[in-house]
Amino acid sequence: MVLGQRMRWPFGPVANFRLGLLPWVVLSLGLGITALWCADQRNFQRLEHERIERDLSQEISQAISERLQTNIVTLDSVVGLFNASEQVSLAEFTTFYDTLNSRGSTLKGIQGLGYAAVVPDNNVAAFEQQIRREGQPDFTIKPPRPRELTTAIVYLQPNDWRNQRAVGYDMYSQSTRRAAMQLAALTGEPVLSGPVRLLQETNLQPQVGALLYQAIYRQPEAVFPSSEDRLRRLRGWAYSPLRIGDLIQGALATVQAPALENAAVVIYDSDRTIKRNLVFDNRNLTGSDRLTHPTWRNLTVANRNWEIGVQLDHRSIDPDGWSQGLLLQALLGLSLSALAAVISQRLLASHLELREALAREQDAAKEQALAATVFDTTPIGIVVTDPNGIIVRVNPAFTQLSGYSDREARGQKTNLMRSGRHEASFYEQMWTAIIQRCFWNGEIWNRHRNGQIMRHELTITAVLDARHQITNFVGLLNDVSDRYRQQEQMQYLATHDPLTGLANRALLAEELERSLALARRENRGVGLLFMDLNEFKPVNDRYGHAAGDLLLQALARRLKECLRDSDTLCRQGGDEFVVLVPNAPSIESLLVLARKLHHAIEQPFEAITGLPEPVRISVSIGVARWPDHAGDADSLIRTADAAMYRAKLMQEPRILVAD
Numbered sequence: 001m002v003l004g005q006r007m008r009w010p011f012g013p014v015a016n017f018r019l020g021l022l023p024w025v026v027l028s029l030g031l032g033i034t035a036l037w038c039a040d041q042r043n044f045q046r047l048e049h050e051r052i053e054r055d056l057s058q059e060i061s062q063a064i065s066e067r068l069q070t071n072i073v074t075l076d077s078v079v080g081l082f083n084a085s086e087q088v089s090l091a092e093f094t095t096f097y098d099t100l101n102s103r104g105s106t107l108k109g110i111q112g113l114g115y116a117a118v119v120p121d122n123n124v125a126a127f128e129q130q131i132r133r134e135g136q137p138d139f140t141i142k143p144p145r146p147r148e149l150t151t152a153i154v155y156l157q158p159n160d161w162r163n164q165r166a167v168g169y170d171m172y173s174q175s176t177r178r179a180a181m182q183l184a185a186l187t188g189e190p191v192l193s194g195p196v197r198l199l200q201e202t203n204l205q206p207q208v209g210a211l212l213y214q215a216i217y218r219q220p221e222a223v224f225p226s227s228e229d230r231l232r233r234l235r236g237w238a239y240s241p242l243r244i245g246d247l248i249q250g251a252l253a254t255v256q257a258p259a260l261e262n263a264a265v266v267i268y269d270s271d272r273t274i275k276r277n278l279v280f281d282n283r284n285l286t287g288s289d290r291l292t293h294p295t296w297r298n299l300t301v302a303n304r305n306w307e308i309g310v311q312l313d314h315r316s317i318d319p320d321g322w323s324q325g326l327l328l329q330a331l332l333g334l335s336l337s338a339l340a341a342v343i344s345q346r347l348l349a350s351h352l353e354l355r356e357a358l359a360r361e362q363d364a365a366k367e368q369a370l371a372a373t374v375f376d377t378t379p380i381g382i383v384v385t386d387p388n389g390i391i392v393r394v395n396p397a398f399t400q401l402s403g404y405s406d407r408e409a410r411g412q413k414t415n416l417m418r419s420g421r422h423e424a425s426f427y428e429q430m431w432t433a434i435i436q437r438c439f440w441n442g443e444i445w446n447r448h449r450n451g452q453i454m455r456h457e458l459t460i461t462a463v464l465d466a467r468h469q470i471t472n473f474v475g476l477l478n479d480v481s482d483r484y485r486q487q488e489q490m491q492y493l494a495t496h497d498p499l500t501g502l503a504n505r506a507l508l509a510e511e512l513e514r515s516l517a518l519a520r521r522e523n524r525g526v527g528l529l530f531m532d533l534n535e536f537k538p539v540n541d542r543y544g545h546a547a548g549d550l551l552l553q554a555l556a557r558r559l560k561e562c563l564r565d566s567d568t569l570c571r572q573g574g575d576e577f578v579v580l581v582p583n584a585p586s587i588e589s590l591l592v593l594a595r596k597l598h599h600a601i602e603q604p605f606e607a608i609t610g611l612p613e614p615v616r617i618s619v620s621i622g623v624a625r626w627p628d629h630a631g632d633a634d635s636l637i638r639t640a641d642a643a644m645y646r647a648k649l650m651q652e653p654r655i656l657v658a659d
Contacts, residue, residue, distance in 0.1 A: 008626055010368060013582050015188060016614075019154070021061075023342060026080070030336065031169070031334065032337075034035065034334055035178045043346040044333070048622055049312060050295070052084075052259050053295035053310050053311065053312055053314060054264060054293075054295055055257075056255075056257050056310050056312075057243060057295050057296075057297040057308055057309075057310040058297065059255045059257055060251070060252065060255055060260075060308060061134040061264060061297050061299045061308055063251040063252065063254050063255050064247075064248060064251045064256075064306075064308075065252060065297060065299060065301050066251070067247060067251040067254075068192070068212070068247075068302060069241055069301070071110055071212050071242070072212065072214070072302060072323055072646060073108065073490055074100065074113065074240070075113075075190060075212060075213075075214040075238045075239070075240060075250050076214065076490070077100070077490055077493045077494055078096075078113060078115065078214070078238035079214050079216050079220075080493060080494035080495070080504070080506065081093070081096050081239050081493075081498070081505075082115070082216045082235065082236075082238070083101075083216070083220040083221075083506055084497060084504030084505045084506060084571075084573065085504075085505070085572075085573035085574065086573050086574070087573065087574065088115075088155075089134060089135075090135045090136065090155060091135070091285060091545045092498075092499065093115065093155045093157070093500060093548075094155075094157060094159070095498060096493075096498050097113055097157035097158070099493070099498050100493075100580070101158075102491055103155070103486075104577070110240055110242070111198070111200065111209075111240065111241045111242055111243050111246070112156050112158065112163050112166075112240060112241050113156070113157050113238075113240055114153055114154075114155055114156035114157065114163075114166075114238075114239055114240070114241070115153075115154050115155040115156075115236060115237070115238055115239070116151050116152065116153045116154065116171055116181075116236050116237045117151065117152055117154045117235070117236040118149070118150075118151055118234055118235060118236050119141070119150040119151060121334065122146075122147075122148075122149070124141050124150055124388075125354045127141070127152065128140060128141060129509055131154060134589070136167070136411060138167050139154075139167065139168055140461060141168050141169075141170055141457075142168055142170065143170065143173060146403075147170070147172070147173060149172055150170055150172070150235075151170050151171060151172040151181070151236070152169070153166050153167050153168060153169050153171065153449045154167070154170055154236075155167075160380065162202075162529065163200060164198035164575050165200060166198075166199040166200060169199055171211070171239075171333065173408045174232075176193055176194045176195070177193055177195050177196060177211060179193070179194070180194070180211065180213050181195035181213055181237060183303060184213040184214060184215045184237060184513060185215045185230060185231055185234050185237075186227045187227075187232060187303070188212045188215055188217075188224070188230060189214075189223065189302075189303060189428075189603070190212060190213065190302045190303070190320045191212070191213050191214075191302055191303045191304070192210055192211075192213075192301065192302035192303065192304035193210050193211045193212075193213070193271050193304075194269055194270070194304075195208045195209070195277070195279050196208075196209050196210065196211065196252070197209060198211075198241050198243065199241075199243060201243075205244045207244060207245035207246065207485050208243075208244045208245065208278075208279045208280070209241060209242060209243055209244060210241075210242050210244055210279070210304075210531065211239055211240070211241055211242065212239060212240045212302060213237045213238070213239045214238045214239070215230070215234060215236075216234075216235045216236050216237060217230065217233045217234060217235055218233045218234075218235050219233060220506075221506070221509055224656055229566075231280075231347070237291070244267075244279045244280055244290065245280060248265075248280045248282075249282075252282075253264070255576060259312055259522065260294045261531070262312075262313035263310055263311065263312050263313060263555070264282065264283050264291060264294070264309075264310070264313075265281075265282045265308070265309070266280065266281045266282075266283070266291065266294070266308075266309045266310040267280040267281075267307070267308050267309070268306065268307045268309075269304070269305075269306060269581035270304075270306075270307075271306055271307075272296070272307045272309065279306075282297050289307060291311055292311070293311065293532075294307050294309035294310055294311040295309070295310050295311070297310075298306070300515070305549050308319070320477060323496030327336060330401055346525060364371055366611055369447065370560075376395055378395065378397060379397050380397055380476050380477065380478050381394070381395065381397040381398035381399075381400070381401040381402070381473045381475075381476070381477035381478070382394065382395040382397065382398055382474065382475070382476060382477075383398050383409070383414065383455075383474075384397075384473070384474055384475075385414060385472060385473045385475070386471075386472060386473075387416050387470045387471065387472070387473070389413050389473065390411060390412070390413060390620065391410055391411065391412050391413070391414060391416075392410060392472070393406065393410065393472055394406050394409045394410075397418070398477060399455070401446075401448075401456065401477050401479055402446070402448060402449060402477075403448050403449025403450055404416065404417075404449055411649065414475070416478045418446070418447065419444040419445040419446055419447040419453050420446070422445065430442070430460075434462060434473070437464075438461065438462035438464065438470075439459075439460070439461055439462070439526050440458075440459070440460045441457075441458070441460075442457075442458060443455060443456065443457050443458070444456055444457075444458045446477075454479060454481050455479070455480050455481045455484060456477050456478060456479055456480065456481075457477070457478040457480050458472055458475060458476070458477055459475070459476040460474070460475045460476075460586055461473070461474050461476075465604055475637050477559055485592070494506070495507040495510075497571040499549055499552060499553065499571070500552055500553055500556040500571050501556070502556055502569050502570055502571045502577075503568055503569065503571075504571065505570065505572055505573065506652050507568075507570065508568065508572070508580060509571040509633065511568045511580055512526075512528075512580055512633045512636070512637070513633050514638075515580060516633055516636075517604055518582070519582070519583075519626065524583055524584075524585070525583075525584040525585060525586070525625050525627070525628070526579070526580075526581065526583075526584055526625065526626040526636070527579075527580075527581035527584030527589075527590040527593075527623070527624070527625050527626075528578065528579070528580060528624050528625070528626075528636050528639075528640040529578065529579040529590065529593065529594055529622070529623055529640065530572075530576070530578055530621065530622040530623075530624075530637075530640035530641050530643065530644040531576065531577045531578070531579070531597065531619050531620070531621050531622075531623055531644065532575060532576050532577075532619065532620050532644055532645075532648070533555075533575040533577075533601075533617050533618075533619055534617065534618045534619060534620060534648070535616070535617040535618055536548065536551070536552075536575040539551060539611075539615055539617065543610050543611055544610060546609075546610055547608065547609070547611050550609055550610060550611075551605055551608055551615065551617075552571075552575070554605055554608055555577075555605070555617075556569070556571070556577075558600050558603075559577065559597060559600065559601075560577075561600070562593070562596050562597055562600050563579065563593075566582055566583065567580060567581050567582070568577060568580040568582075578640075579593070579597070579638075581593065584625055586625075587623070587625050587628065590623050590625060590657075591623060591655065591657065594623055594655045595653065595655065597619070597621065598621060598653050598654075598655060600618060601617060601618065601619045602617075602618055602619075604616050605617075618652065618654070619654070620644050620645075620647040620650075620654040620655075621644060621647060621649055621654065621656070621659065622639075622640045622642065622643030622645070622646070622656055623640065623643060623655065623656065623657045623658065624636055624639040624640035624646030624657075624658040625641060625658075629658040629659070639658045639659075642654045642658065643657065643658040643659075644656070
């Protein structure tokens with residue numbers, strides 16, 4: 001039957017008229033329903049498009065922030081190195097960098113790690129001669145013209161040809177770099193510069209660069225009442241040159257979002273309305289469309305604001321128009337409406353029910369296949385249990401994290417990985433939260449099948465049926481052990497000398513304050529022995545820094561054998577060492593310890609690589625005791641130091657008690 005064709009019905013005129021209108025009524029209803037449904041679907045697609053862009057921009061912003069935070073933590077360790085020593089040599093800085101580089105991903109994505117010094121009194125010639133004597137014979141400050149304040153890049157690792165081009169450069173002479181260096185010096189906080197062209201850059205695939213600064217001060221433990229005090233005590237800057245393209249691409253590689261593959265990502269420094277502020281644009285890499293309706297997000301890190309724009313590929317969802325799928329669905333709706341106008345209402349209803357059932361079945365099959373793919377390929381360990389906590393299935397990532405295969409884990413209770421580090425109350429509180437809120441998230445210690453204890457982030461979600469009864473529990477496991485190990489390594493480097501493993505100046509200050517506070521409460525004395533090696537420099541000059549470093553390590557081991565577990569041995573810097581005795585009943589007891597240390601140091605050092613013969617060195621020791629010689633930590637350190645310098649003028653043994 002064709003719509004509009006004259007039909008004959010075996011009823012009266014009125015009934016025939018009404019029946020003749022029925023196909024048109026059905027068609028009108030079908031068209032109306034189709035139009036409403038298409039509008040609703042289009043609105044849904046627009047909202048879904050905006051949601052995906054928002055989520056993607058959030059993930060990108062977080063990934064970039066985490067990458068920059070890693071750089072900031074690395075600069076903090078450089079600041080800790082300089083705070084621990086009055087002077088850091090090129091060899092010590094290289095050893096420090098190699099130590100960081102050997103510990104995994106700490107320096108991943110960092111172009112370089114360096115130190116820029118403030119030239120004392122603007123005496124460029126004297127400063128150049130000093131650096132040349134210390135092992136950089138070609139060192140020259142550039143550009144050469146005079147300035148009110150002169151700085152110079154002294155150390156920059158890795159020592160490749162790109163970074164060598166920057167050594168000696170006065171970054172303070174360039175306005176963009178100077179603005180960031182001034183802000184870092186005035187605030188004491190990490191500061192990211194505006195976009196610059198790095199000295200390491202070449203004409204082959206150039207990228208926009210930026211520099212991350214952290215100020216280093218003399219007397220870092222002091223309190224700075226004003227910005228002027230910070231500037232007066234400014235020693236230099238720890239800094240890192242960054243190729244923004246490499247930085248962002250490295251951050252994007254950590255984003256686990258399928259929508260990112262063909263998405264356009266642009267980043268502007270401060271103001272996106274200024275074209276020259278564009279610092280990153282991946283559209284030439286992904287073949288993405290021109291930006292028409294991006295989602296913008298502000299990212300502020302290291303005192304710098306970036307505007308991040310994200311736009312999905314037009315092939316995913318087009319919020320301004322009709323997607324191909326939606327057009328096809330609209331045409332299908334029109335066809336079904338026309339068909340519904342010429343067939344009976346019952347047949348139409350049956351057809352639609354069958355079609356919807358098939359669509360649901362296909363969608364269910366697709367969702368099941370997708371869920372199976374995600375389950376098997378996700379890097380997060382997944383374990384599924386029944387309501388009683390009996391494992392019914394695990395994925396390959398769980399096998400990697402636990403050592404138990406799917407066959408071995410099935411039928412076992414979830415406590416097969418229990419480490420023994422948690423009290424029973426911990427598990428009781430966890431399961432109480434799961435039963436009450438159907439969700440729990442936290443960190444937990446688990447035991448690998450091989451016996452290794454590992455730290456995991458665990459999320460448990462209860463699966464409910466239509467009657468809100470628990471049918472399964474799903475656990476998600478993520479290994480966070482490496483993240484905590486990296487944090488512990490960075491904390492260790494901030495408080496210990498990287499060469500000898502002894503406490504550094506910062507840790508000594510903390511331990512001394514703690515010992516004095518305890519001594520005041522318990523009415524006891526605290527001792528400090530300040531030691532300086534007398535014949536160490538000739539060893540360095542004759543046999544080289546490598547042999548000197550091995551001698552310092554052997555000396556540290558020998559000194560620790562003379563001390564109690566409660567005593568603290570610190571490398572103050574260079575060839576100076578300090579012993580903190582938290583319980584010193586008398587000055588005589590400190591003198592006994594000083595003679596013991598003096599005797600240990602005077603014994604010849606043998607079998608050290610790089611030393612063809614036994615080596616003898618001596619030591620000058622200054623002894624001070626609280627409260628006999630000083631009333632606070634700083635005074636006690638200065639008093640012991642002064643006694644040590646006076647001891648150098650004495651005959652052996654050079655041991656002197658403070659006045």
